[in-house]
Amino acid sequence: MRKIALHWQILIAIALAAVVGFTINQVSTDTSTPSIFGVEWIAIFDYIGRIFLNALKMIIVPLITSSIIVGVAGIGSGGNLGALGGKTLLFYASTTLAAILVGLLVVNAVGPGFQDGEPVRDILALEAPPEDFEERVAGRGVGDVAEIFLRMVPENIFKAAADGQMLGLIFFSILFGYFMTHLAHQYAEPLFNFWNAVFHVMMRMTEFIMLFAPIGVFGLVAKVIAETGFDAARPLLIFALSVIVALAIHAFVTLPLLLRFIGRVDPLKTIKGASPAMLTAFSTASSSATLPITMESVEENIGVSNKVSSFVLPLGATVNMNGTALYECAAAIFIAQAYGFDLTFGQQFAIVVIALLTSIGVAGVPSASLVAIAIILAAVGLPVEAIGVLMVFDRILDMCRTSVNIWGDACCATIIARLEGEKTKVGIGDQEPA
């Protein structure tokens, strides 16, 4: 029998999970949900999903460390690293800005915060956030914009790794890889071999874990749908749809144009290659947890060299969040509309800048952008409590924006690889990159 490709298996799992989750949601009451042998189905889905997520997260720290060290050391010392790093950061900043502007335009054009010309404040019953709000946002993302830079230099690298502060780990690994290339050959070589071997073991472990992806994804998605169902207030639905449209414009128009005209590659082939990573991002809502799959898809399917992917992707998983930045901006504007606030140009500009900066510091974990939105709301003088209403759709939008985050990373890796003169597997004919 022909084996079904992994991304199809994952898609089928998502569809099945939607059906099963929705059925459970429909037969649940306020006080009870269906169970088997006394164990609730939702708890079973949660358990399955958590094992899968944990398995992915388990390899994040060694994967980020080894891939960046090997990537930086492999690029070599001096100007080469600077050039690649410069291009990468420039690409990240400009695509994120483009994404934010699309979000700004769509939400301003659709106006989900108004119904029949009136702000939807009362319809949404904007009030104090749910009790677990603080718990949900505590310790995630950034506490402050300036904090982003502070967290790049953690006082204890092991604590940073244990706390999931990836920016600190990335910075440390870049320095480690860079200075490794300055050692005498007899020291540099064994170190390089060691980290390279660790990196390869991590990639093998990823392949193994991915065999279980359809089961894990089923658990994650079924739980979300069983708990929330599909219904919610109309303004929120319109807001969610606006965000999805804006994300789609960025993912299917802006990024493909860059792929086609700067990278000179076939956008369709590229998206097909990246699809296992995007689907995993969709179901885990975590860029960090998806990183192993992103690296594998970009190298194996798109044909980007390990030299480029091992530098660009681990950095991108934390730093480059196109979808998150777009969402942050759209959410802040929506809340302003719902309260009937007329945002000045200056305030809208502030929202754009803070969305850009905070998206860099947001951790690649589910719901991480909620705290960044809180920062934006506070900065432009909107009630932070309003963030509670965003939670209705947060998970589903998180799934969508995380896929776009990953797609942005994959596009960047592909374009940088082409600019570095690589052929890749998605190039158009013999065309050289621009």
Ligand code: ASP
């Ligand atoms: N879940 C997103 C990610 O991991 C971050 C966010 O927008 O909340 O990429």
